[in-house]
Amino acid sequence: MNGNGFTQRWSIDTDHPSLAGHFPGQPLVPGVLLLERVALALRAWRGQRLARVREAKFMAPLLPMQEAELQLTAAGAQIRFEIRSAGVLLARGTVEGVE
Numbered sequence: 001m002n003g004n005g006f007t008q009r010w011s012i013d014t015d016h017p018s019l020a021g022h023f024p025g026q027p028l029v030p031g032v033l034l035l036e037r038v039a040l041a042l043r044a045w046r047g048q049r050l051a052r053v054r055e056a057k058f059m060a061p062l063l064p065m066q067e068a069e070l071q072l073t074a075a076g077a078q079i080r081f082e083i084r085s086a087g088v089l090l091a092r093g094t095v096e097g098v099e
Helices: 017-021 031-046
Strands: 005-010 049-058 068-075 078-085 088-098
Touching (some): 031 049, 031 088
Antiparallel strands (some): 068 078, 078 088
16 A cells, blocks of 8 residues: 555455345355445545546456455546456456545
């Protein structure tokens, strides 16, 4: 973590309430939970709340209890994010924060 970037590791527990319906018998972590992690990291890093998701692409699924790494990088007024697990890019995009 520094002024230009922020990195955080995390996983979603198997008992998270959203997993029961996404998808029964073969749960995947919903994309909205990945974006929630981006919002929480932005708050922790810069004290900002997520104002806008300019772009978000989801390339591969995240499974419950699978460790993920989120990296935020300053890009002018915007913040780029990447979420990876075991080196595989799961999601990427651009967000904006506001004080």
